[in-house]
Amino acid sequence: MKKLKGNLVYGQSGGPTSVINASAYGVIMKSLEHQDTIDEVLMMKHGIQGALNEDFIFIKDQTEEDIDLLKHSPGSAFGSVRYKMDDYKEDDTDYVRLLFIFQKYNIRYFLYNGGNDSMDTCDRISEYMKHVGYEVRIIGVPKTIDNDLPYTDHTPGYGSAAKFIINTVMEVSYDMLAYPKGKVTIIEIMGRHAGWLTAASAVATKNGFGPDLIYLPEVPFSIEKFKKDVQRIYDKKQQCLVAVSEGLSNEEGIFLSSSSALKDAFGHFQLGGVSSKLAQIVNNEMRISSRNIELGTTQRSAAHLQSLTDVNEAISVGRRAVELALQGESGIMITIERVSTSPYKTTYGKQPLNMIANKEKTMAKTMINSQGNFVTEEFIEYIMPLIQGENTPKYYDGVQHFSRMKNGIGSKKKK
Amino acid sequence: MKKLKGNLVYGQSGGPTSVINASAYGVIMKSLEHQDTIDEVLMMKHGIQGALNEDFIFIKDQTEEDIDLLKHSPGSAFGSVRYKMDDYKEDDTDYVRLLFIFQKYNIRYFLYNGGNDSMDTCDRISEYMKHVGYEVRIIGVPKTIDNDLPYTDHTPGYGSAAKFIINTVMEVSYDMLAYPKGKVTIIEIMGRHAGWLTAASAVATKNGFGPDLIYLPEVPFSIEKFKKDVQRIYDKKQQCLVAVSEGLSNEEGIFLSSSSALKDAFGHFQLGGVSSKLAQIVNNEMRISSRNIELGTTQRSAAHLQSLTDVNEAISVGRRAVELALQGESGIMITIERVSTSPYKTTYGKQPLNMIANKEKTMAKTMINSQGNFVTEEFIEYIMPLIQGENTPKYYDGVQHFSRMKNGIGSKKKK
Numbered sequence: 001m002k003k004l005k006g007n008l009v010y011g012q013s014g015g016p017t018s019v020i021n022a023s024a025y026g027v028i029m030k031s032l033e034h035q036d037t038i039d040e041v042l043m044m045k046h047g048i049q050g051a052l053n054e055d056f057i058f059i060k061d062q063t064e065e066d067i068d069l070l071k072h073s074p075g076s077a078f079g080s081v082r083y084k085m086d087d088y089k090e091d092d093t094d095y096v097r098l099l100f101i102f103q104k105y106n107i108r109y110f111l112y113n114g115g116n117d118s119m120d121t122c123d124r125i126s127e128y129m130k131h132v133g134y135e136v137r138i139i140g141v142p143k144t145i146d147n148d149l150p151y152t153d154h155t156p157g158y159g160s161a162a163k164f165i166i167n168t169v170m171e172v173s174y175d176m177l178a179y180p181k182g183k184v185t186i187i188e189i190m191g192r193h194a195g196w197l198t199a200a201s202a203v204a205t206k207n208g209f210g211p212d213l214i215y216l217p218e219v220p221f222s223i224e225k226f227k228k229d230v231q232r233i234y235d236k237k238q239q240c241l242v243a244v245s246e247g248l249s250n251e252e253g254i255f256l257s258s259s260s261a262l263k264d265a266f267g268h269f270q271l272g273g274v275s276s277k278l279a280q281i282v283n284n285e286m287r288i289s290s291r292n293i294e295l296g297t298t299q300r301s302a303a304h305l306q307s308l309t310d311v312n313e314a315i316s317v318g319r320r321a322v323e324l325a326l327q328g329e330s331g332i333m334i335t336i337e338r339v340s341t342s343p344y345k346t347t348y349g350k351q352p353l354n355m356i357a358n359k360e361k362t363m364a365k366t367m368i369n370s371q372g373n374f375v376t377e378e379f380i381e382y383i384m385p386l387i388q389g390e391n392t393p394k395y396y397d398g399v400q401h402f403s404r405m406k407n408g409i410g411s412k413k414k415k
Numbered sequence: 416m417k418k419l420k421g422n423l424v425y426g427q428s429g430g431p432t433s434v435i436n437a438s439a440y441g442v443i444m445k446s447l448e449h450q451d452t453i454d455e456v457l458m459m460k461h462g463i464q465g466a467l468n469e470d471f472i473f474i475k476d477q478t479e480e481d482i483d484l485l486k487h488s489p490g491s492a493f494g495s496v497r498y499k500m501d502d503y504k505e506d507d508t509d510y511v512r513l514l515f516i517f518q519k520y521n522i523r524y525f526l527y528n529g530g531n532d533s534m535d536t537c538d539r540i541s542e543y544m545k546h547v548g549y550e551v552r553i554i555g556v557p558k559t560i561d562n563d564l565p566y567t568d569h570t571p572g573y574g575s576a577a578k579f580i581i582n583t584v585m586e587v588s589y590d591m592l593a594y595p596k597g598k599v600t601i602i603e604i605m606g607r608h609a610g611w612l613t614a615a616s617a618v619a620t621k622n623g624f625g626p627d628l629i630y631l632p633e634v635p636f637s638i639e640k641f642k643k644d645v646q647r648i649y650d651k652k653q654q655c656l657v658a659v660s661e662g663l664s665n666e667e668g669i670f671l672s673s674s675s676a677l678k679d680a681f682g683h684f685q686l687g688g689v690s691s692k693l694a695q696i697v698n699n700e701m702r703i704s705s706r707n708i709e710l711g712t713t714q715r716s717a718a719h720l721q722s723l724t725d726v727n728e729a730i731s732v733g734r735r736a737v738e739l740a741l742q743g744e745s746g747i748m749i750t751i752e753r754v755s756t757s758p759y760k761t762t763y764g765k766q767p768l769n770m771i772a773n774k775e776k777t778m779a780k781t782m783i784n785s786q787g788n789f790v791t792e793e794f795i796e797y798i799m800p801l802i803q804g805e806n807t808p809k810y811y812d813g814v815q816h817f818s819r820m821k822n823g824i825g826s827k828k829k830k
Contacts, residue, residue, distance in 0.1 A: 016593050018586075046595050075590035082594075167719050167815055171433075174817050175490035175716035177824045178431050179497075180461050207814050208825055293711040301590035304582050304720060307813070387813035398722070398802035399622050400582055402589050409592045410623055 003037055004135065006108025008322070009051065011044035012076040013083075013114035013121065017157025018164075018303045019314035020143045021077045021403065023113050025070040026318025027141070028059055034326060038109065045407060047081035047112070048121055051101050052094060057407045069403035071311060072393045074303035077403045085121050088128045095128045102129075102136060109137050109325045113318075115144040115155075119333055120357035126331045137325040140333030140353055141317055145300045147196035150361040151351040152335035156317055157300070159310030159386035162200035164302035165189060165295065166210075166387065169201045172293060173209035173241055182239025184230055184282045184290040188275035190299050192247035193217055194362045197299065200383055201243040202375045212240050217247035218362050219372035221256060226278065227286060229373055234288055248274050304400060308389025313346070320348040344385035418452055419550065421523025423737070424466065426459035427491040428498075428529035428536065432572025433579075433718045434729035435558045436492045436818065438528050440485040441733025442556070443474055449741060453524065460822060461494035462527070463536055466516055467509060472822045484818035486726060487808040489718035492818045500536050503543045510543045517544075517551060524552050524740045528733075530559040530570075534748055535772035541746045552740040555748030555768055556732055560715045562611035565776040566766040567750035571732055572715070574725030574801035577615035579717040580604060580710065581625075581802060584616045587708060588624035588656050597654025599645055599697045599705040603690035605714050607662035608632055609777045612714065615798055616658040617790045627655050632662035633777050634787035636671060641693065642701060644788055649703055663689050719815060723804025728761070735763045759800035 010027050012020055024043070031038045041059040044050030050057075057078055059067070070077055088095045101107070112122045119140045126138040142149050145161035169187060176185055189198040195216025204210025212233045215221055233240040248256045256274045275292035282290035317334045324332065332350040339345040367379035393400045404410045425442050427435055439458070446453045456474040459465030465472075472493055474482070485492055503510045516522070527537045534555045541553040557564050562573035584602060591600055604613040610631025619625025627648045630636055648655040663671045671689045690707035697705035732749045739747065747765040754760040782794035808815045819825045 012593075016590050049595070073589065074586045076593040079595065080593040163813060166813070168713055168717070170815060170817070171489045171716040171718055172712055174488065174825060175431050175712055178427075178491040178495040180464070180494065203814065207816075208819065208827075209817065293713070294709065295713075296708040297587055297590055298583055298708070298710075298713075301586040302583070303586055384812065389813075390807075390810055392805075392807055395805055397799065398578060398581070398804075399618065400585060401622075402585070402624065404623065410589060412623075 004108050004137065005037055005039065006106045007040045007042060008038045008109035008111065009042045009044060009105070009107045010111045011047040011050060011113065012078050012080045013047040013112060013118035014080060014144070015300060016075045016080055017143050017145045017300050018074045018160045018306050019156050019311050020113055021070040021073045022311045022314035023141050023143060023156060023318035024077065025067065026315035027111055027322055028067060030319040030322035034322070037326060042105065042107070043078040043408070046079035048083050048085070049081045050079065052097055054101060057405055061406045066403045066405045069401060071315070071391065072303055072400065073402040074301035075409060077405065077409050079409055082117070083121070084117070085124045088124065088131070092128070095125070098125065099129070099132060099134055102134060107136060111139050111141055111321050111325070113141040113143050115146070115149060116356065116358050116360060119353050123331070123353035123357045126353060137328070137330040139321040139325050139329065140356065141321045142333055142335070143314070145197060146191055146194055148194040148360045148362065149356060150359045151355060153338040153346065154336060154386055156310060156314035158196060159307035159313070160302070160305070161197055161299050162383060163307040163387040164305045165197060165200050165299060166203045167305060168295065169204040169211065169243065170207060170209040173204060176239060176241060180238070184234060184240045184242065184279070184288050186242045186244060186275040186279050186282070186290065186292045187211070188244055188246055188273055188292065188294045190295070191217060191245045193360050195245050196363060198243050198245040199363060199367070199375045199379055202380060203383060203387070206380060210241065211243040212237070213242045213373045214375060215242070215244045215248055215373060216363065216368060217245050217249065218368060220251045221248040222251070223281065227281070230282060231286065242278070244274050244278060246274055304393055306391040307387045308391045309386060311391045316348065324350060341381055341385060419523050419552065420452055420454065421521045422455045422457060423453045423524035423526065424457045424459060424520070424522045425526045426462040426465060426528065427493050427495045428462040428527060428533035429495060429559070430715060431490045431495055432558050432560045432715055433489045433575045433721050434571055434726050435528055436485040436488045437726045437729035438556050438558060438571060438733035439492065440482065441730035442526055442737055443482060445734040445737035449737070452741060457520065457522070458493040462496035463498050463500070464496045465494065467512055469516060472820055476821045481818045481820045484816060486730070486806065487718055487815065488817040489716035490824060492820065492824050494824055497532070498536070499532070500539045503539065503546070507543070510540070513540065514544070514547060514549055517549060522551060526554050526556055526736050526740070528556040528558050530557070530561070530564060531771065531773050531775060534768050538746070538768035538772045541768060552743070552745040554736040554740050554744065555771065556736045557748055557750070558729070560612060561606055561609055563609040563775045563777065564771060565774045566770060568753040568761065569751060569801055571725060571729035573611060574722035574728070575717070576612055576714050577798060578722040578802040579720045580612060580615050580714055581618045582720060583710065584619040584626065584658065585622060585624040588619060591654060591656060595653070599649060599655045599657065599694070599703050601657045601659060601690040601693050601697070601705065601707045602626065603659055603661055603688055603707065603709040605710070606632060606660045608775050610660050611778060613658050613660040614778060614782070614790045614794055617795060618798060618802070621795060625656065626658035627652070628657045628788045629790060630657070630659045630663055630788060631778065631783060632660050632664060633783060635666045636663040637666070638696065642696070645697060646701065657693070659689050659693060661689055718817070719808055721806040722802045723806045724801060726806045731763065739765060756796055756800060
């Protein structure tokens with residue numbers, strides 16, 4: 001295969017995870033091992049928008065420390081974006097501009113780190129560049145805390161978010177037991193369409209301190225069933241911990257978080273997120289004191305409690321993307337294939353981008369119990385390897401340090 | 416001084432902190448060093464209620480591992496309680512019962528771990544026992560994440576909660592910068608009357624990623640001033656991070672969280688906590704996209720990110736309480752006195768219980784800036800020593816382990 005000399009560009013897209021920057025680290029390190037082929041590594045500032053705006057972060061300008069800190073930095077150290085590319089057959093403005101930039105910077109490798117939408121972006125760019133005959137190898141690097149990408153056993157970002165959630169839920173649960181007569185506590189966990197993250201909280205229960213009930217978007221949610229479940233637990237234990245996914249919807253598929261989905265006993269629409277609404281129902285209709293906790297963006301940004309397994313896999317998918325690009329691959333996303341669970345062994349595969357784009361993988365039916373209010377042992381076995389090990393940060397004067405690259409996020413100097 | 420032989424009883428009261436169990440550890444360890452005087456160590460289950468119900472956790476029945484895990488367990492490993500003792504002159508039922516129990520178990524040392532209300536309980540019991548002539552040495556062990564106890568430089572529990580908040584706010588802030596045009600993010604932090612915890616978030620700002628604005632309960636809150644402050648920052652940065660204390664109140668002293676305090680531009684009362692209401696105001700009245708994050712009980716229960724300084728001090732106040740009791744002291748609470756900030760040096764003092772009971776220490780005026788929307792360097796210097804060092808837990812199969820004593824919280828077997 002012919003050697004394709006040129007520059008590599010990398011970008012981050014969609015919601016951050018606590019290990020997306022570890023994938024960037026993998027991409028950078030692997031690229032630097034191949035300086036005979038890859039001349040320079042450029043990072044797009046705010047994903048594809050950085051390419052369109054000719055706004056790059058140059059790795060050669062950065063300190064070793066800032067590159068190393070990528071393994072411990074949450075968010076998107078190079079900036080992220082939510083930008084939907086048009087179909088080039090309808091409007092090719094962005095594509096023409098991209099081609100100009102690719103030529104100007106001699107970009108021959110385009111690596112894009114994101115979820116379903118980002119793989120769609122990759123796929124469209126790939127199609128266009130093939131169409132105009134510009135040789136560039138385009139590889140998708142997976143990430144999402146939601147774990148909802150198809151054709152991969154799991155997704156970098158999931159294990160760390162899950163580990164933070166599990167440990168936090170254990171702490172909240174232990175704390176909640178302090179009082180003899182407790183409340184109904186409802187913890188809201190991220191996941192619009194897939195319950196992977198909410199399901200993770202079952203590991204806390206397995207360790208003695210976790211939710212009694214888990215409700216997932218995969219199961220149509222019934223308020224009446226919920227009230228019965230909670231009442232049964234509360235009667236027995238005088239308290240009840242419930243984990244709910246933000247994406248719960250009723251039989252008609254209407255999100256509980258939408259303002260029209262829920263009326264309380266008095267005919268008022270409930271405001272707020274799912275957990276807030278359910279807590280109001282417990283208070284107002286069941287007359288049991290309740291409280292809700294929304295873990296919010298802390299779930300995806302908790303760099304201080306990453307899964308070491310997840311960090312290492314995030315680095316590996318980044319490295320593997322560079323490897324396959326050098327080998328001549330294009331139009332694919334890197335996948336993680338599980339060889340065995342015990343001992344945990346994986347290998348890295350690939351899938352065409354158009355197989356991934358805009359598709360979502362939800363939990364298997366066999367991972368959810370028949371009552372639809374907890375997970376099965378199959379799910380526990382699936383998740384356990386993903387949360388192993390800690391990537392404990394170094395603290396300086398009591399706080400973490402994050403990567404602050406020249407022209408990157410939190411940069412001290414402008415470029 | 417005559418040696419007072421007998422048993423020691425210890426209890427936890429009020430809201431848990433992530434290091435209250437470290438104080439219990441200190442009490443236990445110091446007591447075990449003095450078995451010539453202290454025959455046995457009993458823990459009240461759910462504080463004073465455990466004594467009244469004759470429900471104890473016996474240290475002699477516990478494993479070394481469960482005792483050691485106290486240093487890493489959040490919540491109240493022995494159960495907590497909110498129980499207000501009557502004035503014994505009006506109703507002495509509880510006191511007569513307590514005296515009976517003290518005599519039955521030959522309790523000569525009573526150590527109670529809590530905040531202002533708990534010191535009131537201690538004080539009342541102390542008065543009664545003096546009145547009836549029963550010799551028992553009563554010592555208060557301070558704890559509260561709110562840091563609002565008077566006559567002590569700071570309170571065990573504060574440093575760990577602050578450290579978790581600072582690091583979490585840094586992560587949320589770095590994550591927030593991922594998008595070029597951001598939102599107004601409002602983080603709600605605990606503290607009904609004192610702003611110590613909310614103020615801590617300034618350390619995040621000092622490290623490059625923290626709130627632009629901080630609003631504390633010590634300063635009457637003006638919506639108009641808030642809107643002007645936020646608009647100014649947003650115009651400049653296209654995003655704005657605000658830290659607010661849950662206990663904000665307006666000029667009339669009405670809590671913003673009370674349902675009557677705030678109407679939006681359309682005359683609807685705002686629902687939810689302070690941050691939710693302010694986010695609605697930013698959305699509806701300023702027409703800027705906003706989001707709120709409530710850190711909730713995770714602030715007090717984050718055992719996985721404790722300040723080592725705080726843990727060590729929590730252990731020390733527990734040990735010191737036993738020491739002073741053995742020396743004949745009674746009717747006092749242990750205090751922490753700061754000898755110097757740099758290098759950080761402290762010593763342990765004492766204060767009569769009635770000087771502490773039901774009093775609150777708010778932030779000094781000199782720690783808050785003249786605009787009332789941030790802290791001063793004086794506060795930063797004050798807090799920095801308190802968040803130093805980490806008490807990183809050992810993880811087993813990806814998760815923490817917590818103490819599960821026989822008859823304690825999360826006990827596997829009933830006593």
